[in-house]
Amino acid sequence: MNHHDLPARLSLASPADVLAAVPYLLGFHPTHSVVTVGLTGTKVTVVSRADLPDPAEVTRWVNAFAPQQIVVLGNVSATAVIVVGYGAAPIVTPVVDVLRPRLLAAGIDLLDTLRVTDGRFYSYQCRDPRCCPVDGLPFDPTTSATAVRAIAAGQVALPDRAALVASVAAVTGPARDAMTAATRRARQRLTAVQAAGGRAAVIRLGRAAVEDTFDRYRDEHVAADDEVAWLTVLLTHIAVRDIAWEATTGTQPWHMAVWTDLTRRADPSLAAAPASLLAFAAWREGLGALAAVALDRALTADPHYRLAHILDRALRDGIPPAVLEQWPSTGEPTA
Structure with missing residues (x-):
């Protein structure tokens, strides 16, 4: 669970900006993950990540995950959230379909729900083909202007969580x-x-x-x-x-x-x-x-x-x- 006040350093004006910032908010590039970005007003105040569940476990997983996220967002007085799933559509979409109504029922403003798959991102909420085509938009988080600004601000994103684990592993x-x-x-x-x-x-x-x-x-x-x-x-x-x-x-x-x-x-x-x-x-x-x-x-x-x-x-x-x-x-x- 990461706490942040990011917009003092980085401006996140679009879904692409948010996705480019996520690895620097977490400290590594997520894969096979669900990431929630909580905002208090216009400020990113908390970011959390969890592994995607097996398809057969989606409902049970969301029943445990959603209440925890609602508590987390409440503890930082978050007023809105962005949910991002990293993985193939058959794995991400069922999670989003079950998670969205749970968050909305708790009175949380869901700004967007996104999926990142094979170098492209998709919005589950935007239906305008001019900005959200059905085949997604190409996206490279390592070359975006947001990533460049994050690096210039001294933030680091390791290749994956395994690299983060290795950074504190015992010497051999x-x-x-x-x-x-x-x-x-x-x-x-x-x-x-x-x-x-x-x-x-x-x-x-x-x-x-x-x-x-x-x-x-x-x-x-x-x-x-x-x-x-x-x-x-x-x-x-x-x-x-x-x-x-x-x-x-x-x-x-x-x-x-x-x-x-x-x-x-x-x-x-x-x-x-x-x-x-x-x-x-x-x-x-x-x-x-x-x-x-x-x-x-x-x-x-x-x-x-x-x-x-x-x-x-x-x-x-x-x-x-x-x-x-x-x-x-x-x-x-x-x-």
Whole structure:
């Protein structure tokens, strides 16, 4: 679930403009997908994507998907929505046919329903052959003026969702071997610290490790294996995790760099904390798709990790990051 205020940077005046913007709103080029673009007034405020269901599952799928989307749109006070299906007509059309009346019955203004198939787009609502011919209109989202403006504004669209998943996947090969050895040393060091100084020493060293790591990435450097391993084992302590969480506003580009690098290099069993912090930073930046794949990594590492579950619920309900502007706050219970 991505939250946006896009028109301050890009003008979306036509269906082609909307379709060209969608990959940059999501962070990747969707395929075999249903995408909903919610608008509050003239501003794009939320974008969500889901895989298209199997034809035999359309009604059941829409019965689950529609109420969720209605909640999401309501949470951002959306006044209208555009629905886009990516795929062949026999797969997209049944979904649109069932989804449209559900959204309309909820009082949502459906600006358009579109289908993108084999480099062409079609409107289910426009019946004017002068602008919406029955054989569709050719469309290339990579060469449109909207795409050029999005790239110039610093937005990125990866080739597909698999590429987004790969961007937070654990490192392999020699890099993984080096991190495994570094993590073993870090665990031994943490055991010694706990024996000598207890929880207070762990928190003190954790704060220093967070500050040192942030300083390093702020200066566009990368932490060494032993530094990454040390911070990832310290983050298993909730108090240290919370120190890192409070420091992660998502407003600095290097915050994303810190947690992306640590998520990838952390021992897979220790990925829950850095991946959750990456999800938090991405969510604060309106990068819901990246936040979602980061949460997948967190919950793979620890299916019961409470912070990951809280953030996952916020994403699924389309809660805008501004609602929790001061989260976490000092003195409040942590997750």
